[in-house]
Amino acid sequence: MxxxxxxxxxxxxxxxxxxxxxxxxxxxxxxxxxxxxxxxxxxxxxxxxxxxxxxxxxxxxxxxxxxxxxxxxxxxxxxxxxxxxxxxxxxxPTAAELLACTAAQREQYLIPEVRGLRFGGRAITEPAAGSDLRGIATTAVRTTKGYRINGEKWFVTLGDVADYFVLLAVTQPDNAPTMFLVDKDLPGVECIEVPRYTHQFAFAHPHFRFTDVEVGEDAVLGAVGEGLRLTQATFSEERIVLAAHAMGAAERALALASDWARERVQGGDRIIRHQLIQGMLADSAIDVAVNRTFVHRVAWEVDRQSDLKTLNAKVAMAKIAATEAAGRVADRAVQIFGGRGYLRANPVERIYRDVRLDRIWMGTSEVQRLVVANEIDKRGISTLVHFSGADRS
Ligand SMILES: Cc1cc2nc3c(=O)[nH]c(=O)nc-3n(C[C@H](O)[C@H](O)[C@H](O)COP(=O)(O)OP(=O)(O)OC[C@H]3O[C@@H](n4cnc5c(N)ncnc54)[C@H](O)[C@@H]3O)c2cc1C
Incomplete structure (x- = not known):
């Protein structure tokens, strides 16, 4: 080790x-x-x-x-x-693109994205399909030249700057979930709302409507019916990234709160000398140190195992643990700053709002817990709680 x-x-x-x-x-x-x-x-x-x-x-x-x-x-x-x-x-770029682009799609989408010339937005979620993607209602109907897409996609992060969407639709008549690459400037693509959210984000998460959008056969990413596998690959990747972000945010909040606690004097002493503040700082240091170790370990295991499927539950554990820990650390940081912690100019206030999202997107904490529980049901606890390579006999 x-x-x-x-x-x-x-x-x-x-x-x-x-x-x-x-x-x-x-x-x-x-x-x-x-x-x-x-x-x-x-x-x-x-x-x-x-x-x-x-x-x-x-x-x-x-x-x-x-x-x-x-x-x-x-x-x-x-x-x-x-x-x-x-x-x-x-x-x-999304894992879906990395896994499934054809040579032509690579030239048209992936390579320009890598160079910063084109950007993609992930258009998966719909009004009736959030955690459960079996509710996807966006359809792709076969035409003589390709497919005609109709539906609505919500919360498309980077949708304001995106040039194209990695979009999940069900092909007809068999309802096969399939991923498509859909250019944003095609006729029938319409931004229907740019909602305001709890956080102030550098880019937007708009909702889009797709009305009779015509795409060629070459717009299919991967194979027809492979859409859920590609979505899963994208989400697994994003979940580890999110867990890592959560740890960065938590460390910053803790660093700011501990600096403040070491200098702020109330009740005749620096507030770090008050035991209730000490408890909050100690709990936050534990939250950061323990979860950081686990997130690194899961990434290390992903690098060593090509079959991400068996690691999905570990990735879920990392996402739940890191994002919930970040929420606790940010909350304590606001508390340690007192009134100053409630000012928008204070980064801990912004972190407090920002990290709330991490328990919702890319798979809610509840649904991630189901993933962990399903793994326990299928294979027992061993793969979840041991280091890989450990003798489990
Ligand atoms: C700011 C923001 C950016 C986003 N960016 C994107 C994006 O770029 N692309 C994209 O496609 N989507 C995006 N999303 C959507 C996000 O992934 C979904 O919001 C998330 O998957 C949850 O779906 P939902 O909102 O429909 O909630 P629901 O699925 O309706 O869930 C509501 C509640 O029910 C719980 N729940 C659901 N099913 C179960 C179950 N089986 N058991 C127990 N509890 C359950 C959930 O945990 C949650 O608490 C974004 C969302 C936000 C807020």
């Missing part, structure tokens, strides 16, 4: 830390205006490209950084310190 950063991981962490600091200077603008100006978007994109960390999940032969999962976790944890979703400025 080796728990130290290798020279390569330390270097990636340093590089990601530098990029994080540069992106942090855009937090106030984002909080004030609810998004970033065109000029700021241009700058953050240039910073992401210069760092060499954009499209870090894409293989080197497509121009990406080709980082392993452990490497990505180290980088994403640094980026997770950013409030207002500024980590999203360091874009990542």
């Amino acid at each position: 080796e728990f130290a950063y290798s020279a390569r991981l330390a270097e990636l962490k340093r590089r990601a830390g530098e990029l994080t600091k540069q992106l942090m200077s855009y937090e106030d603008e984002c909080e004030r205006n609810g998004s970033l100006s065109e000029e700021s978007r241009h700058h953050v994109k240039a910073l992401a490209l210069d760092s060499g960390l954009a499209a870090m999940n894409a293989p080197v032969d497509s121009g990406g950084a080709g980082l392993s999962w452990l490497e990505q976790v180290v980088v994403e944890e640094e980026l997770g310190q950013l409030t207002n979703g500024l980590w999203a400025a360091v874009w990542r």
Whole structure:
């Protein structure tokens, strides 16, 4: 067992830390205006490209950084310190694209995305299909030239800057869940709402309607009927990233709260000398240290096992544990700051709002618990609670 950063991981962490600091200077603008100006978007994109960390999940032969999962976790944890979703400025193609693009789709979508010339939004969720994707009502009907798509997609993150969607629809008449690459500028694609959310995010999460949108046969990503597998692959990847972000956010909140507790004097002493504050700081340090270790370990295991299916439950455990821990740490940080913790200018207040989402998107905590429980039912607890390679006889 080796728990130290290798020279390569330390270097990636340093590089990601530098990029994080540069992106942090855009937090106030984002909080004030609810998004970033065109000029700021241009700058953050240039910073992401210069760092060499954009499209870090894409293989080197497509121009990406080709980082392993452990490497990505180290980088994403640094980026997770950013409030207002500024980590999203360091874009990542979806796992679905990476797994299933044909040579032509690679040229048309993946490679331009890696270079920052085109962006994709994941259009999965619908009004009646959230946790349970069996409710997908967006249809793709066969035509002489390809498919005609009709339906509504909600909460499409980066939908404002996306050039295309990775969209889940059911082909007719057999209702086969299938992933499509759908250009946003096609006739019949319409943004129907840009809702406001609890957080102030650097990009938007709009709702879209698709009315008789005609796409060619070559718009199918992977095979007809393979849509749920590709969605699952995308979500598993995003869940580890989310867990890493949660740890970055939690560490920042704890660092700010502990600095404050060490200098703020009330009741005749620095508040860190008050035992109730000490308890909150100690619990938060435990939350960060324990969950960080587990998130790194799961990423390390993913790097060693090609069959992600058996690791889905571990990924779910990491997401639940890290995001719920981040919620507790952020809540305590606000409390330790007192009234100042409720000011929007204080990053802990923004972290408090930001991390709330992490228990909802990419699979709610409840549904992730079902994934863990199903694994226990199918294979027992052994795969979940042991290190891989341990003798379980
Ligand atoms: C800001 C934001 C950005 C998003 N970005 C995207 C995006 O880019 N692309 C995309 O496709 N989607 C996106 N989503 C959607 C997100 O993934 C869904 O909101 C999430 O999957 C939950 O679905 P739902 O909102 O329909 O809730 P529901 O599925 O309706 O769940 C409601 C409640 O019921 C619980 N529940 C549901 N099923 C069960 C069960 N079987 N057992 C126990 N409890 C259950 C849930 O845990 C939850 O508490 C985004 C959402 C938000 C808020």
